Amino acid sequence: MLRRNILKAGAVGLTVSVAGCISGGDDDDSGGGTNIGLIYGRGGTGDQSFNDAAHRGIEQAVEEFDISYDDAGPQSSGDFGEFQSQYARSTDPDYDLVICLGFEHVSPLEDNADEYEDQQWALLDDVLDRPNVESWVYAEQHGAYMAGEVAAKLSSQEFAAGAAETNPDEKTLGFVGGAEVPVVQAFEAGFRAGAQSVDEEFEVRSSYVGGLDSPGDVEEAAISMIDSGADVLLHGAGAGGSGLFQACQDRGRFAMGADSRQSETAPEFSDVILGSIMKGVDASVVSAVERVIEGEYEGGETFELGVGEDGVELLWGVDIGDDIPQDIRDGADETAQAIADGDIDVPRTP
């Protein structure tokens, strides 16, 4: 039987040495364990963001439940459909659930969900209306709202920490996005709503650079915002976010990150990063697996996970997060609760 059992592949000799790149493995195959297929977004693991979060999630699921999994990282647009159909077709093992990560899966999944109608699919971070697809999306705007509130409060007072300080004279914040797509626009909408909940006069300048991997463009946009008075900036630009951090560090202003705890993943900028908005990709992987095991899988459903459902959270920066006044941090927790309780309605579109 062509099975392999790798828990953790370390440095692979001369050839590959990035542990994070090694496709994970599954637990022992014994017992009638559940089989999960996981297809990452383009590039696969090692992005310190989405894909790695999903990988963490599946590893956690391995520890909690009796499952085995296989995973694959598409490299180009043609790979998504190919991997989907290979998992769906496979009879050895027969996958109980195939998890697809990211919006690039949608186009080929439209076909494959119809083609393999007995296959159970889970689509993360986008929605596809098919009777055998569970969609999981995240209320990015919730986290962004909290970030906007914190940013506006800090911007209104004298505040200095790490390598940056605020400018209380200007009521201006900044947002730089990657592609102008709904998941990114949700950041902007939430951020603005959060800021204006503190003071109606707050202005959030925004800009979209078009792609998720262009730090240069992001840096340029951020500089021009800082020069026109913005003192706390949020990005939703994927790997391009480092450009925003650079601009903030150069000019002594604060930044907020997205998708992972960036004060850890980008430690060179931790002296300007107040906090990061994180999507609960790992948690939803675990949930999706659990629903299959428990027999609760519901194709056609869409789950929108907000702050109350581990869908999104605001994590403080590891270096300067503690410098933020306690009342502001407490305020953020209260806001989270209020959003979860439905007392605050956060817009998703700007």
Next chain:
Amino acid sequence: MSTAVQLEGITKRFPGGVLANDDVDLTVEHGTVHALLGENGAGKTTLMNVLYGLYEPTAGTVRLDGDAVSFETPQDAIQRGVGMIHQHFTLVRPMTVLENVALGWEPVKYGGLTIDEATIEEELRELSERYGFGISEHIHTPVEELSVGTQQRVEIVKTLYRGADVFIFDEPTAVLTPQESEELFGVFDELIDQGKTLIFITHKLNEALTVADRITVLRDGRTVETFDTEGATTQELARKMVGRDVLLRVEGRERDQGDPRLVVDSLSVRTNQGLPAVDGVDLTVRGGEIFGVAGVDGNGQTELVEAVTGLRDVESGTVAFDGTDVTGLSRRERMNRGLAYIPGERQEQALVMAFDLTQNAVLGSQHREEFRDGRQIDWERVRAHTAEIIDTYDVRPPDPTVLARSLSGGNQQKFVVGREFLRDPDIVVAAHPTRGVDVGSMEFIHEQLIEMSERGAAVLLVSASLDEVTSLADRIGVMYDGQFVDVVEPDAVTKTELGLLMAGQHPDEPDVCREER
């Protein structure tokens, strides 16, 4: 006098059965120049490659100073004092003279980390002085910036530097101007004075007679005869080389001349570098006429020929074939109008070396109706045409699938001449058609040129060989600095007068140096 080199019963058979040397004997005395004379393909170079360690003989013995030796590589040969100067130089063009000489023989410092340039430079200067090479000022010049003659002297110095006593020169004058050849022969004298031994491969009868002490003639891979140069004549040598009597000089002839077929009117052409090369030349060649262009290389002959044949744009003026202005027409259209061209650089221009003979047979006719079959080339007809060229012009080996580069120079030229002349051309342009060609082929090519003109074609013949021009042409235009100094009839001038014209001096005004212009 003792024997320096002795080859006994050398036989060399190549894989595939070609017998290049068949029981060849050769004895070379110390301190002499020994010429190895033969047509292209006679086996001269193969024999010397055996001596130089490039080929292992199938049978036979090589002796140096009486000892039997067996070289596996040229390095072995050099160790024993045998050096070879190839026709194509083995110099690395972007490297300096010093670096080239030192390549592979560097005296090193610091355990091989650097080359001891000072030592080499000193030795080079010393060698250059002693032999009068005149390369001292070029020691740090990249080789590609030197003239061909100087490059050749660098090759000689390189060989000397490696301690050679026996020098093999493979057709050294093929790439040289007459003046450079004279200089080379001066170097020969110096080498002999220093006690070196020279073996000199050539197919030029006059050179062998002038330079060598003894001559060995090879034909078809066998030794024909070895004899002293004294008392030998060119006619006799030619017969031994070719195996029959050879017409070395075309005798005067009478021809009917027709209408002007090729007319060039106040033509000006520039070089690739944008310098004026042809400066307002007028020229008319009638049907049945051979118009010779004489001159020292580099006075605009090449550019004139290229402008006529459609390979170079003109600056001003016109070219007309049979009364039609073709100045604006492409090379292909000119060929369609009956132009045949035998270029001087046959290996670069006239043949695609990597193509076989069949593919080369259609070069220049590939778009013509006669070789077309629907939308594609009619390769059947091309094959028939190839066979015709090979048969009619005696191309050897007579194998249409052999690559052009595999043919000897003479056979390449016969193939080119055959291809061009079987077009039945009205206008023939031939540039140095016999350069580097053996006497047998030379005679044949001359006959063909005459036949073309007798059939009514206009022939424009450019040659650096005064013999060729004066014996073939009806009129001779002498080119100097982009213009015709004079147009003369061959019988009306002496060689001395032609030589003066080529130097830019008109005999009527002998004291005025034309270079003042």
Next chain:
Amino acid sequence: MRERIEWLFGVVLRFSAAERVLVSLSAVVFAIFVGGVVVLVAGYAASCESAALYILGAPVCYNPVEVYLVMLEGSFGDSFSLAATLQWTTLLLFTGLSFAIPYRAGLFNIGAQGQFILGSLATTVTLLWLADLAPSGLAGTLVLVPVGLFAGTLVGALYGLLPGYLKVRFEMNEVITTLLLSFIAADLAFVAVDRFFTTDDIQGTVTDRIPEEATFSPLVFPSSTDFSLPVFVFALVVVAGCYWLLMRTAVGYDIRAMGAQPKAAVFGGASQRFTTLFSMTAAGAVAGLGGAIYVMMILGRWQTGTPPLGFDGIAVSILAGNNPAGLLPSGLLFGALESGGRAIQLRLGVPSELIEVLRGIIILLVATPELFRLLGAHLNRRGIIDVDTGGSD
């Protein structure tokens, strides 16, 4: 030393066609062996719970034999695998041609990727524009398929013509221009779709779907595959056509002569201007046609993240000796490596990076003799080395 090098080049340059095939085959065998050793070493260095095999008592995570078996099975084992292989092969035939044709004219087209991308975009946009106008059913197919293929071909051709024109007009080196134009094409396509052609249905830089009538449905092969046998046959016909063009026609003769020896080609009446423009345009056209097929057979729409088929085509062509006749076996090898690589990633958990290494080793070793031969021919032509490439005296 120099003699040795020249001797070596001489040996390689004198290879006959049969010898070259033999050398390539033994290189494949050698590459499989070396790749196996690498897999073994990597499997030894990696740690896993239960080993795939034990060597001298040491656990090894990946069994090379198993890896190759899965690779073989994943590329030719069943109709799905075969479809995945041939799907890739089909596209590589086009991009391989796109390198081979200009190469025969002495030009390096490194820009097939860009021509491919713009061709695929042109096809998509044209088909989307026609979607509402064209009839449905078979009539729609009869209109949309030719038009779609033509649009990709045309735009690819123009994008190939551009560097050709820059070369003849401004003497700009085509290696540089084609490479840079490739990157420009990718960004251009991104911006165009992002700004003008993006769909409202799903996220990302994606267009709407092209009409169903314009897509190639799998025949013979399972319906869920993205491979259509008639398209593969069509690709073979295009390859045969290019072979015929190069080897049998006067234009092809001009191109080959220009590539082999420019001076002689010009002597023979060929125009460097024409062969450059023609071969670059033809190269762009076939690459663009490949792009059209990528959209019409596989994706069904335009989307970012085009696989590097244009760049892989260079290696495919070099391995084929830049002869269209060699493209099929060469393209099949690359196609099989692609689909087989996916299979071992999915089924054996061999990390994709190790698969890239394995593929790289195989391609490198298989292509090296040819590459060496090309290098030798190039140096010889430039006069940097002096190699007697056949015949005596």
